[in-house]
Amino acid sequence: DAGITQSPRYKITETGRQVTLMCHQTWSHSYMFWYRQDLGHGLRLIYYSAAADITDKGEVPDGYVVSRSKTENFPLTLESATRSQTSVYFCASSLQLRNEQFFGPGTRLTVL
């Protein structure tokens, strides 16, 4: 769906490096989310944001940092990447918390 995009789509990095995953949505949705998807764990919430400048931790926030200075952008930063952060990362947005979430295409991150 062209309304929510993620970049890059694929990323290979090394342990200890800083990595930023970008997420952009064009609907002016209030809520934005970051999930990681690993086999056997489904979708686990890393961070979410209810509006610009309002963020909160999810289930697995350790090692990640987020910011939301503009409604349409919600970048996720791995400050010092570890192998355990190898995963597929999905960004999503929704009008309100109890509404349909629209997912981005995902970023496949490999940490060597």
Place this chain on the structure above:
Amino acid sequence: GENVEQHPSTLSVQEGDSAVIKCTYSDSASNYFPWYKQELGKRPQLIIDIRSNVGEKKDQRIAVTLNKTAKHFSLHITETQPEDSAVYFCAAVPYSGGYQKVTFGTGTKLQVIP
């Protein structure tokens, strides 16, 4: 916080048969229950959702039932077709309280055998 358990983790059915996936949740404050379908290599997409003021909702071959007393909800797919093969995720969202987050189940891989 909320805990969502989803069963089974894998499910194989013959084309034309029905499939049922069940989820249980722990937080009685949860009142919105969406189901997402994720095809191989694609992003999750909403297929149906239900709110706690409704016991059942249908959309063509797909239905969801909710039992608030027992804290479980189920996805029912009738007359399954090969294109129904995918991973299905349930989720629970609370109405109020400090834990304002979406909790997903671990997913069910459905295989429809032609």
